[in-house]
Amino acid sequence: MQDDVRSVLADTLQLGARATALTQESALLGSLPELDSMAVVAVITALEERFGIVVDDDEITADTFATLGTLTAFVESKTGS
């Protein structure tokens, strides 16, 4: 699952080789320069499409997007996996 989430980030943000360096603890928000508000919305949309989930407004928080690990945990909680 973490690999799938990493690949969504890689594709949406065009991270290239930097994507493979992302680990569970890698900070996303505030750390990836590509992650502006348009990119955040694009990532949310891509996650919804890829995993068939619906993200609620109150889930669009800094905590969700803190690290690759928190984002993965979030997607896992929505897919029940």
Add this chain to the structure above:
Amino acid sequence: MSGRAPLAPEIFFLDAPAGRRLCGALFEARKPGAVGRAVLYLPPFAEEMNRTRRMAALAARALATAGHPVLLLDATGTGDSSGDFAAATWQLWLEDFSVGAEWLKLRSGAPPVLLAARSGALLAPALLATGAAAHDSLALWQPVTSGKQYLTQFLRLKLASDMGAINDTAAGGTKALRASLERGDRGVEIAGYELNADLARGLDEAALDAASLGRWTRLGWFESGGSTLLPASARLLDAVRAAGASVTAAAFAEPPYWVTPETTVAPGVVAATCAFLTAVS
């Protein structure tokens, strides 16, 4: 035409109703001999329009080189056209692009073919209905098919931009933002764009389906950001084929140019678009 028209577009202003002045960039056909049909570009919304600009210019140059004049028009409140973004409504934008289409029709002798990017695609059916646009071919880039969904994503920008400052969403979320727009509250400002309630409503109500897309004879659908079409796109296009249109669809593992903060382009999308539009002159 004798000689070659310059590579740079001609920048000029068109008069639109109620004293509006629309800035256009015309890429003249550069091919000696017969001139192909003119193309009118329907741009994306807000910041996506800015991020897609280079793609639009690339495609315009390529099409012009292949003999097709291309008009890139800034609608009211966007680019260098008159008016604030806050004054822009869906109806005004339809009028603006109709003005552009009529101008191309007068100049080239036939209604222009539409090339629509992202939410620009949502304007296409209404333009077709006015007779301003050609009905034989329509080219679409990463089209937005649900204005409602797209508006939600746009409203989410406000929530996302608040994430950095506080560990909380903007009070009320997207529902409250929609309600605020309905009431005509001033100050619904999202990512630097003040959204007029009539623009939001028009966007909210706009959609593309097989019936509306099937009114064209040929449809070109081009995606980037992955080498396979989005599942929802593939399903829609099957329905469009069933509705009688011939469909050319392709997806490219190239950058999502409409969203990347730094300017990117998708050359495969440009090439496929040109091939599609030049196939029928």
